Amino acid sequence: MKFLLLVIIFTTLNAHAADEKTVLSSSDATVHASITEIEAFSKKKLTKKDLPELKKNLSTLLKLDDLDPSREAVIILSESYNKNKALYDKALKSIENNKNKSQLKEIKNLLKSHYSKGNG
Amino acid sequence: MRSTPDFGRRDRNKVGVITKGTKFNVLRSIPMSGGAEALQIHVTGLSGNAHLQVSETYWVYKSKKSDFIKVDNRPRETQAGSTDLPCDGCGEVQSSSANQRDIGEVTTTIIRQENQPDENAEDTYAPRTPGNLDQQIRNYSNSSKVETTINFALRRKRARSVGRCYRYVKDALAAGKLIPSWYSGVAARTGKEALKRYGFINLLDTEPYKSDIKKPSQAPKGAVLVYSSGVPCKGTRIPDCGHIEIKTGRAGSNAYVSDYSYPTGINETPRAVRFGSRYRLIGVMIKPM
DSSP, X not given: OHHHHHHHXXXXXXXXXXXXXXXXHHHHHHHHHHHHHHHHHHTSOOOGGGXXXXXXXXXXXXXXXXXXXXXXXXHHHHHHHHHSHHHHHHHHHHHOOTTTHXXXXXXXXXXXXXXXXXXO | OBSSSOOOTTOOOBOOOOOTTOEEEEEEEEEOGGGOEEEEEEEEEOOSSOOOOTTOEEEEEEOSSOOSOOBOSSOSSOOOOOTTSOOTTSSOTTTOGGGOOOTTSBOOOOOOOOOOOOTTOSSOOOOOSXXXXXXXXXXXXXXXXHHHHHHHHHHHOBSSOOSOHHHHHHHHHHHTTSSSSOOOOSOGGGHHHHGGGGTOEEGGGXXXXXXXXXXXXXXXXXXXXXXXXXXXXXXXXXXXXXXXXXXXXXXXXXSXXXXXXXXXXXXXXXXXXXXXXXXXXXXXXXXXX
């Protein structure tokens, strides 16, 4: 009986650990997939038709902020921002609200400065 | 006499003049063009108006033709051993008259200590070969300057990167007096060469460290880690901006710091380990002490 109880406890702990690993792995996978998508987008020549996709990617940057403090995706988009400032500013304005205003301001500053001024 | 190994006319690092009778030990020699050498010396005794300080280190230019310094015929490496063993010249080099010479003659003394890898260390960095540089790395990691640098960096860090990793690292190094003052430089990747002007060396340029250190977790505490990233900051005409951070040696989320902190180096995050990283470690910078 004791042995059976130990087996049950051991199995439950293992299952819990596996669940945790799955959760961590899935957020890594999410971040990786998002950054890959953003990197592909950053190489596109943008027109007004790309505005919806641009808004979607900028919203993704906000979600990634909690998962990736290095802001790798923002840095990747910096060159694209500097080549399409008007379109980016329009997209940023359209997704802005009271909750994300200061966060978007930081992201915009980083988009603006990394390509043109570096990180020194 | 200079504070850094820069001997140009316009370099503002002159600190004094070495005069006859000044006693010093040569810590290391950096080859320069034309057969010249930059000698880092540790002053042990003054003579005349040298305007120098005992127990400080300075840089001296020795041209190929110059006779003002003659290296004697003693072997460059003394016997190995700890300071507990009877060792001729070990540990008390400065007080031993046999090891002090006038300016016309130089004794190069390298103190060797046996290095045992610390098996309990959390980091995997463990010096493989005994030598002066291993001790100098340890001195650097344990120095108050590095501690001040790290404390300053951790006080100023932000929750997330603001794209100023290089600036924040430079500010921290200046606060810890590891560089004389803040210097300009727009791309983190250029820190690999820029820091050499202030006495830093890149461990990835020297064996056995080049073979031993493949990732940030293997670097010593206090090391300034420089990465290439492949992401341009072309507005500054630099095709690869890179990244830079300091290894703090602390546990948890403050283990690596620049303008933000993280538990791992930027190319050792769980995501990077699983999916690969655009960041490549190209510099492990320390200042030998």
